[in-house]
Amino acid sequence: MAELTRTEMTRTEMTLRDAVTRGIAQEMRRDESVVFLGEDVASAGGVFKATPGLLAEFGPRRVRDTPISEQAIVGAAAGAAMTGLRPIAEIMFSDFLAVCWDIVANQIAKTRYMTGGQVTFPLVIRTANGGGLRFGAQHSQSVENWAMAVPGLKVVAPSTAADAVGLLAAAVRDPDPVLFFEHKALYPVRFEVPDGELVDELGTAKIVREGRDCTILALAAMVPKALVAADELAASVGIDAMVVDVRSLVPLDTRTICEAVARTGMVVTVEENPRLCGWGAEVVSLLTEEIWADLDGPxxxxxxPHVPLPSAAELEDATIPSATRIVEAVRKALT
Amino acid sequence: MTTERTETRASGPADPARRLDLYRLQVELRRFEKRAYDLFMRNLVKGTSHLSLGQEAIAAGVALAMRPDDWTFATYRGHAHTLARGAPMTPVLAELLGRENGLLGGKGGSMHLTSAEHNMMGSYAIVGAHLTLAAGAAWSAQYRESGQVAVCFFGDGATNIGAFHEALNLAAVWSLPVVFVCENNLYMEYTPIGSVTAVPRPAADRAAAYGLEPVVVDGNDADAVYDVASAALDRARRGDGPSLVEAVTYRHGGHSRADPGTYRPDEEVEAWLARDPVTAYRSRLLGEGVEEAELLAVESGVDAAVDRATEEAIEAPPPSAEAILTDVWADGGSSWRN
Known part of the structure; x- marks a missing residue:
């Protein structure tokens, strides 16, 4: 029997929200210890319709609606994880992580270390992150950098449906707590996804567009914007930009990032989080320490900007980095 | 006084050997905590610590009612609960002293004592948070149909934080096998609990909000605690859901090492010292015909164990610096990059 090669692989078109459902279902079919809980996730299939059909397939023992109790949701996931289950907990909007940050940052992240490695927390907290839906400042934040700042948490943010399936599977199988940031503006976007079981690897960045002149590092919804900007830069001024999808903030794929930046000598980070202490600051600091000699410019x-996200369409669009802003910034630096 | 069920005729363990175990355990907790206090005074214990002196009957009575595979979740006042599940004295004391042979290798300290091999799943130092973790462990037991029960201890102060209410509600809605034990020692930290709580019984008066029976027990009577804990554990194991037990007790000392507890009226302290749970249990056993020599043998055995643990803790070296970069991740390391 001939092995299925990548080119022969059959593919299905699906949205990122469908990919989330597929990723959870794939892992729940494989492993009885995987359970799923959150607000409106079971009967209603999630407020973003990212989890429909899971209740029907896996039943109410494994797919559980919870009260509006974020501390109880992540606390229950933590207690279950330390006693043999592999829970996936949904926090409806990443902004609500602030409501249960004690459990995430003080209990889940630290208890393994504080107990000298006696307990582990194999759990995933999935959450809808980011702006673009005119929801205002309490339902639109990009908070992946909050999580990145806490030792003991792994932090992942996919930009495609295939990555959502594969990275979610990797997160569920990982023995450590993973915060999985799904960008809500990407939920309705359609992607081609290979059929069959997909399992990716945490801590791996991906070069999604080759280029010689500069390296654009982007995450989640900033990746498609960076790709549009790269095409525009090529067409309008002949700048050939490489685009790297960072995918995972912790562990951070410093090898791929350093090599990709060293090849062009010029780095641009595109971050949806507000200015101060965004992930790009950490990456830039790392690059200047480790490959200073390979950099051709700042x-x-x-x-x-360092502001809460405004709601009105025109204001929100002008606040979050756009392809146009990326094009302008790169053009200014390179021409 | 609110509606409550008070156990007036406590029976405790029926087996005389188990009754002696219950006494031995209370003496262990008492003498260990006294030694811990002495070591603070000698500046051998750094940081802070929160002693269970006066509250031993609760830790002992509940622990002896538990099955070995049941889980304990405790607070920063957790020395007694850790020892009560069977963790040996030397590593517990060594952890307070920050030694290499500490229970947590010196990485947790007094407020985070954990002994997973004894199903003591941790001491948590942010008030109320661990009630949600206990509910999660109970969910795991329910899901796996293991018959295990999670027992969660917390102070009266925790009844006023959000996590308490979230955990109680979830445990009740999901009918989880968890026993919540409020150790009501009458003071949240420095402030009388009654002056910051809307109801007289901080835990029991909240039970009805979650469809639970109000259960109040004399937390200074180990037999009463044992009886109430046994009933709550049975209920959880039968699949009848959580219990909320309020055990009324008193701290002999202040809230923490830094607190001499001078805000408490002298007559109140004296009245509670007169109701010391350890001496009360001793008198009860003597009244039941246990020979004093037997009790003296228990006490001297415990004293010898405390002395040995003290020696082994003091003599041990501090942890090596290599420990700093271990145990963040399940692979044993701490790397944030590949």
Whole structure:
């Protein structure tokens, strides 16, 4: 029997929200210890319709609706994880992580260390992150950098449906707590996804567009914007930009990032989080320490300004980095 | 006084050997905590610590009613609960002293004592948080149909924080096998609990909000605690859901090492010292015909164990610096990059 090669692989078109459902279902079919809980996730299939059908397939023992109790949701996931289950907990909007940050940052992240490694927390906290839906400042934040700052948490943010399936599977199988940031603006976007079981690897960045002149590092919804900007830069001024999808903030794929930046000598980070202490600041600091000699010019950070996100369409669009802003920043630096 | 069920005729363990175990355990907790206090005074214990002196009957009575595979979740006042599940004295004391042979290798300290091999799943130092973890462990037991029960201890102060209410509600809605034990020692930290709580019984008066029976027990009577704990554990194991037990007791000392507890009226302290749970249990056993020599043998055995643990803790070296970068991740390391 001939092995299925990548080119022969059959593919299905699906949205990122469908990919989330597929990823959870794939892992729940494989492993009885995987359970899923959150607000409106079972009967209603999630407020973003990212989990429909799971209750029907796996039943109410494994797919559980919870009260509006974020501390109880992640606390229950933590207690279950330390006693033999592999829970997936949904926090409806990543902004609500602030409501249960004690459990995430003080209990889940630290208890393994504080107990000298006596307990483990194999759990995933999935959450809808980011702006673009005109929800205002309490339902639109990009908070992946909050999580990145806490030792003991792994932090992942996919930009495609295939990555959502594969990285979610990797997160569920990982023995450590993973915060899984799904960008809500990407939920309705359609992608081609290979059929069959997908399992990716945490801590791996991916070069999604080759280029010679500069390296754009982007995450989640900033990746498609960076790709649009790269095409525009090529068409309008002949700048050939490489685009790297960072995918995972912790562990951080410093090898791929350093090599990709060293090849062009010019780095641009595109971050949806507000300016101060965004992930790009950490990456830029790392690059200047470790590959200073390979840099041909100062690093450029494109972020939202250091403000809460406004609601009105025109204001929100002008606040979050756009393809146009990326094009302008790169053009200014390179021409 | 609110509606409550008070156990007036406590029976405790029926087996005389188990009754002696219950006494031995209380003496262990008492003498260990006294030694811990002495070591603070000698500046051998750094940081802070929160002693269970006066509250031993609760830790002992509940622990002896538990099955070995049941889980304990405790607070920063957790020395007694850790020892009560069977963790040996030397590593517990060594952890307070920050030694290499500490229970947590010196990485947790007094407020985070954990002994997973004894199903003592941790001491948590942010008030109320661990009630949600206990509910999660109970969910795991329910899901796996293991018959295990999670027991969660917390102070009266925890009844006013959000996590308490979230955990109680979830445990009740999901009918989880968890026993919540409020050790009501009458003071949240420095402030009388009654002056910051809307109801007289901080835990029991909240039970009805979660469809639970109000259960109040004399937390200074180990037999009464044992009886109430046994009933709550049975109920959980039968699949009848959680219990909320309020055990009324008193701290002999202050809230923590830094607190001499001078805000408490002298007559109140004296009245509670007169109701010392350890001496009360001793008198009860003597009244039941146990020979004093037998009790003296228990006490001297415990004293010798405390002395040995003290020696082994003091003599041990501090942890090596290599420990700093271990145990963040399940692979044993701490790397944030590949």
């Amino acid at each position: 690093p450029i950070r494109i972020t939202t």
